[in-house]
Structures are given as structure tokens and as C-alpha cells.
Amino acid sequence: MSMLEELTIPEANPGRWLGLWVDKLLNYKDAPGPWQFMCRDYFDRSCKIVGLDEQNPNEVDRVDTMLSSGKAISSLGAAQCTWQGSRTAKFIQGVHQAILDLQQRFPSETLRVLYAGCGPLAPLALPILAHFGCENISFDLLDIHESSLARAKTLAAHFGVEQGIHEWICGDAAAFTPPDGHPGYHLIISEVMQQALQNEPQVAVTINLSQFLVEDGVFIPERIQLSLQYYNSGARLNATLNGGGDIEQFTQPIADLFELTPTLAKGWAGDSERIPAAKVEIPPPNDPKASLYIFTEIQVYDSIWLGAYECSLNLPVRMKKKLSDETEAEFYYEINEKPGLRVLK
Ligand SMILES: C[S@@+](CC[C@H](N)C(=O)[O-])C[C@H]1O[C@@H](n2cnc3c(N)ncnc32)[C@H](O)[C@@H]1O
Numbered sequence: 001m002s003m004l005e006e007l008t009i010p011e012a013n014p015g016r017w018l019g020l021w022v023d024k025l026l027n028y029k030d031a032p033g034p035w036q037f038m039c040r041d042y043f044d045r046s047c048k049i050v051g052l053d054e055q056n057p058n059e060v061d062r063v064d065t066m067l068s069s070g071k072a073i074s075s076l077g078a079a080q081c082t083w084q085g086s087r088t089a090k091f092i093q094g095v096h097q098a099i100l101d102l103q104q105r106f107p108s109e110t111l112r113v114l115y116a117g118c119g120p121l122a123p124l125a126l127p128i129l130a131h132f133g134c135e136n137i138s139f140d141l142l143d144i145h146e147s148s149l150a151r152a153k154t155l156a157a158h159f160g161v162e163q164g165i166h167e168w169i170c171g172d173a174a175a176f177t178p179p180d181g182h183p184g185y186h187l188i189i190s191e192v193m194q195q196a197l198q199n200e201p202q203v204a205v206t207i208n209l210s211q212f213l214v215e216d217g218v219f220i221p222e223r224i225q226l227s228l229q230y231y232n233s234g235a236r237l238n239a240t241l242n243g244g245g246d247i248e249q250f251t252q253p254i255a256d257l258f259e260l261t262p263t264l265a266k267g268w269a270g271d272s273e274r275i276p277a278a279k280v281e282i283p284p285p286n287d288p289k290a291s292l293y294i295f296t297e298i299q300v301y302d303s304i305w306l307g308a309y310e311c312s313l314n315l316p317v318r319m320k321k322k323l324s325d326e327t328e329a330e331f332y333y334e335i336n337e338k339p340g341l342r343v344l345k
Pocket residue numbers: 067071072073074075077078079081082116117118119120122123124142143144145148171172173174191192193201205
């Protein structure tokens with residue numbers, strides 16, 4: 001059987017197709033090629049069903065919404081995230097593993113899951129419901145874009161998993177509060193970030209939503225780490241073109257700068273818009289052609305991590321501010337319409 005045949009899911013009724021699709025995806029480990037093909041398949045099929053035309057999108061599907069804690073990307077932008085195969089597959093695998101663990105931890109409870117920033121294709125909910133069934137899991141889906149929610153609803157009905165979705169909430173995840181008497185969520189999923197936690201509201205959303213997790217609940221992603229490293233990107237590109245390119249050979253780690261976890265975020269609630277980050281001594285570079293970059297590592301769940309260059313969220317970001325070696329730099333994270341890590345002095 002050719003690789004293409006192996007990756008192609010046989011036509012079946014939509015619910016069955018999605019169940020086969022997700023089971024296959026869960027079985028591929030460390031497989032960026034197959035993941036990319038399969039996630040593109042999910043994207044193409046789903047866009048057809050919800051009437052999202054990538055080549056000729058409506059105006060409303062192309063508009064980002066600027067919030068006080070960062071940019072919420074457009075309906076089309078959110079849909080396009082799906083075909084970053086390693087990102088989508090590792091998040092689906094992380095959610096799958098978290099649900100298995102939560103079922104052990106809360107054996108007699110229906111698991112309540114909040115998926116904040118579901119976009120129009122809700123790829124971290126619909127395949128999961130197709131896999132586990134709708135009986136013992138109850139999702140609330142939230143997005144700032146009404147049109148994304150409407151499309152996700154159409155898609156959920158198409159795949160026959162709409163019964164697993166309890167609430168459809170249009171609003172800002174950084175300000176959302178569940179109704180009075182709500183017992184909290186066992187699992188909260190929110191991927192509203194870019195590399196180096198810049199521009200999008202992941203930090204503000206994590207600060208707000210982490211207070212609604214039940215004790216021993218799970219937030220996905222579990223951890224995001226930003227670090228400062230010297231990096232010679234030109235030399236690495238050259239090596240990549242010549243069949244090499246192991247990132248460690250071209251980087252010189254300096255220090256961890258900032259970490260986001262739900263536990264840390266909970267502690268920042270009510271603080272100002274400035275969150276203190278690391279104070280760092282900058283050594284001279286071992287490679288004189290290297291520059292200072294911020295690297296982003298994401299612990300999706302447990303042993304599932306996304307590292308440098310695995311997807312757009314892990315692209316290294318070159319420091320704009322010129323910092324010379326043998327100086328001390330103090331960082332902080334700023335929450336505003338364009339959030340990000342900044343240098344205090
Ligand atoms: C990066 S996309 C992710 C889409 C989808 N969850 C996925 O994983 O492929 C982010 C989505 O979150 C939504 N979003 C971003 N910030 C938000 C906020 N503060 N409140 C509600 N929705 C938000 C955007 O509208 C967009 O649909």
C-alpha cells in the first residue's frame with residue numbers, strides 16, 4: 001500500500017469518517033509528514049462543509065478582532081492553523097491523553113471541558129467527541145467570532161457530535177465568567193498564541209480561565225517557556241540546505257525568561273498589566289555571528305512538547321532591542337492590545 005493510500009481515510013458517513021480519521025492520527029507518533037497530510041484533509045473537507053473558501057474568503061472571515069489583551073485572529077486565520085500538522089496533531093494527542101487521565105481521576109463524573117478559541121473548525125473538540133462519544137464528555141465552545149461559532153456548530157452537526165457540546169459562547173475568553181453555581185471545568189483548552197507569546201492574548205486568557213479549573217483539573221497547554229539564546233540562523237539554514245541543521249549546534253542557551261502555567265497565572269490575577277520576568281546576565285557569544293533570540297517551548301500535555309520550528313508557535317524571534325554582552329537585562333511581560341515580553345532596562 002502506498003503512503004498516500006495508507007493516509008487516506010475511506011469514505012464513510014461523516015461521523016464514522018471522523019472516528020477513523022482521529023484514530024489514525026492518534027496512532028501516528030512523531031510523524032510530521034502524515035500529520036500534515038491528515039490535518040490538511042480535515043481542513044479541506046471541513047471548509048467545504050462550512051462554506052469557508054480559502055482562495056476567495058468573505059470580508060468578515062478575514063478580519064482579526066483587536067481586544068484589550070491582544071489580537072483574536074480571523075475565522076480564516078483560525079481555520080488555517082489546523083493544517084499546521086504537528087501543532088494540531090500534538091494538541092489532539094494531548095487532549096486525548098488528558099481526557100484518559102481525567103477519566104481515571106474523576107471516574108464517576110461527566111467531564112466538563114471548556115474550549116476557548118475554537119475557531120470555525122473546532123479541531124480540538126469534534127475529533128475528540130468522535131473518538132470518545134458524547135455521553136461522558138460535555139464541551140463548552142467559546143470564540144469571539146460569531147461566524148466561527150456558527151460554522152463550528154454546522155460542522156458538529158455534520159459529524160454527528162453536536163450532543164457533546166453543551167454551550168456555544170460568543171465572548172472574550174480573557175473576561176469570560178461561567179454562570180453562578182457552575183462547578184468548574186475538568187479541562188480547559190485554549191491556544192490563542194503566537195511565538196514568544198507576542199500579539200495574541202494567551203497570557204491574559206490563562207490568567208482569567210485558570211480560576212475556573214476544578215482541583216486536579218488540566219489546562220492545555222500545560223506550560224509555555226520562553227528562553228533567551230544566542231542563535232546563528234544563517235549557519236543553520238546553510239546546514240539545513242545541506243542535510244544537517246540540528247538546532248542545538250547553532251544555539252547557545254543563556255537563560256529562561258518567562259514561564260506560563262495555570263498555577264503561575266492564577267497567582268497573577270488582579271495584578272497590573274506588567275508581570276515580572278527574569279533578570280539576566282548576558283555573556284559574550286561563543287559564535288560572533290550569533291544574535292539574541294527568544295525561543296518558545298510548549299508543553300502541550302505531559303510528555304507531548306512542541307519545540308523549535310515544529311510549528312509557527314515555535315519560531316525563534318530575534319530580539320529587536322540591541323543588548324550588548326556583559327550587561328544585565330531585566331525583562332517583564334506586558335499585557336495590552338499588543339502583548340509581549342519587553343526589556344525593562
Ligand atoms: C489560533 S486560533 C485556534 C483555532 C483552533 N482552536 C485550533 O486550534 O486550530 C485562535 C482562535 O481563538 C479565538 N480567540 C482569540 N482570542 C480570543 C479571546 N480572547 N476570546 C475568544 N476567542 C478568542 C480566535 O477568534 C480564533 O478563532
